[in-house]
Amino acid sequence: MRCEEMQKLLEAYLDGELDLMRNLEIEKHLQECAPCALLHKNQQALRQAIHSAALYFSxxxxxxxxxxxxxxxxxxxxTRRSFLPWRWVMVASAMVLVAALVWFLVAxxxxxxxxxxxxxxxxxxVRSLMADHLTDVASSDQHTVKPWFNGKLDFSPNVKDLAExxxxxxxxxxxxxxxxxxxxLVYQRQKHRINLFIWPSTKETDEAEKITxxxxxxxxxxTTSGMTYWIISDLNESDLYEFSRLVRT
Amino acid sequence: MPHLVAAYNLARWLTRNAHDAEDVVQEAYLRAFKFFGTFRGGDCRPWLLTIVRNTCYTWMQQNRAAELKDNFDEAMESLESTTLNPEARLLAIVDHQRLRQALEALPVEFREVMVLRELEGLSYKEIADIADVPIGTVMSRLARARKRLQQGLLDNPHKEYPHEV
Known part of the structure; x- marks a missing residue:
């Protein structure tokens, strides 16, 4: 090993960064070469000085x-930040709740x-049955009942005779x-009275019949053809439905 | 608190100020706490020292940017080891105070490799990882830093270094 190479490797040698073969070569060279040995000594002295100088700060x-x-x-x-998603979940569910509430209110x-x-x-x-004020015009004849409304209303109802x-x-x-x-209009089925209310609808669209x-x-x-129909009676459902069907047709 | 002594020592040497070192260590541990996910296992100390070192540099960029531009006097580079006084008087005259001052006077990139190597005993590879430079750079920085220290110790004790002003 030449001195030049030796000097390049000296520090790595002292820092323990060389492999065994290199270490042995260097140790051999240091025994044979006085100038390199002196360099080595100086380097060692510096390291010792550094280590003994209590340079470590506590x-x-x-x-x-x-x-x-x-x-x-x-x-x-x-932790607070990691809870943030939960907060978003809460915000989202609050929004869903508000939306549901609004929908519920509108509906x-x-x-x-x-x-x-x-x-x-x-x-x-109920009042019509209670107060003995069932009819203003008592007649089973549609041609009597229908004209009776003339001049009393701004529309003319379709009055059907459903006696048959x-x-x-x-x-x-x-x-x-x-x-x-x-x-x-008042109809009867056995002892049951039926009230049929008719007036012009405020709605544009027809509505299918609804039984409640x-x-x-x-x-x-x-609602059909711009007229709203309400039928009410203590009659059973199927008979009343039959009645409503007859009114519609 | 793991490796606090090593972390503080590095921060203290890099910032050269006890109060700043404390601030940097606090910041570094906060970062370590945040980025613990980036820790890939193994020895925790080099990972933590990397964070301390980077925190120091960030801190210095914000507070003492001039120090980072501090470079070795090129004249120093012509100094050959063979011109050092070969006498073993180096050992005899070592004044710990002067050694500390000489180390503190080194530019920060030389100071950091010296602290990591001589005080922490880290390998070239670990130092290269922490300072984010090739191993060759670690070796040349160590060599130049040591030359500078030897020179400082053998020189007139009253000599002032230009960057100490």
């Missing part, structure tokens, strides 16, 4: 505690106007529903 005694406090805070913040507002009307219809029916089908006409009267005067049972009464209502 941290202040309170640093570990301060560090722990800092990390604890950071860890709390981290029930519609159905509640219908429900209100239903109550009016039932009240009107088992629903004799008893007469008609003026009633007041949905904030307007309406036609009330309320307080022991069957209520059927639908």
């Amino acid at each position: 941290p202040p005694a309170e640093l570990p505690n301060r560090l722990r406090a800092t990390l604890r805070q950071a860890s709390k913040a981290e 029930t507002r519609k159905s509640s106007t219908e429900e209100l009307l239903m109550q009016e219809v039932i009240a009107s029916h 089908q088992g629903f004799p006409l008893l007469g008609g009267r003026l009633d007041y529903l949905a904030n307007r005067p309406v036609v009330a 049972a309320r307080q022991g009464y069957q209520v059927i209502h639908w």
